[in-house]
Amino acid sequence: MKVLTYPRISSKQKKECIKNVCKSMNEIFVNFLYVLIDNNRVDKIKEIYEEFTNLVNEKNNILIVNVISASKLSSSQLNDLEIKLAEYFGKKHISINPLIDEKLIGGIKVIANGKSIDLSLNSKLQSLKDNI
Secondary structure, eight states, rough: OOOOTTTTSSSHHHHHHHHHTTTOHHHEEEEEEEHHHHOOGGGGGHHHHHHHHHHHHHHTEEEEEEESSSSSSHHHHHHHHHHHHHHHHHHHHEEEEEEEEOOOOSEEEEEEETEEEEHHHHHHHHHHHOOO
């Protein structure tokens, strides 16, 4: 990737590099990379990919959800959670990205669409402490 963003390498050389490296790739994708090179936008590839993924997920009614827990959740727990989150968010499909935070005592935190649902034991204890 750094080669494609390096200013001292000409667009022609960058395209030649793409041509050699991406021989077996889809022609449309290779042409897309050429357009990014021509417009000096190769550095935006990550943002383009993320936005494209968001649009595809939105079109297919898929929601990506980060679920943070103190330890690894079982596949059964993840399946149950997926069903409950689909109902809660009103989506057909939920894709759970499980994350571990050993600082949590128990419970989970759910983050999706800019919303955060804190069902952790830490937040319950903090709430009790605040009420005392």
